[in-house]
Amino acid sequence: MVSPSDPIRRIEWTLLVAALALLLFATPVVYWWAQDDSPWYLAYLLWLVIIGLTAWLQSRRNRHDL
Numbered sequence: 001m002v003s004p005s006d007p008i009r010r011i012e013w014t015l016l017v018a019a020l021a022l023l024l025f026a027t028p029v030v031y032w033w034a035q036d037d038s039p040w041y042l043a044y045l046l047w048l049v050i051i052g053l054t055a056w057l058q059s060r061r062n063r064h065d066l
Contacts, residue, residue, distance in 0.1 A: 013057050021050045 024046050
């Protein structure tokens with residue numbers, strides 16, 4: 001069984017967050033969330049979600065992983 005602090009598992013989650021960021025900001029999905037009737041802060045909210053997920057993944061590291 002793989003422990004949750006396994007470095008490979010952490011890399012997988014990091015890659016998933018990076019793929020989510022690419023999906024939201026570098027594909028035609030941009031046209032969906034950047035429509036004229038969407039709120040002005042939606043792009044900032046999406047970045048906040050990406051940054052929050054990244055910070056959460058970093059906080060899950062053990063002190064021995066440094």
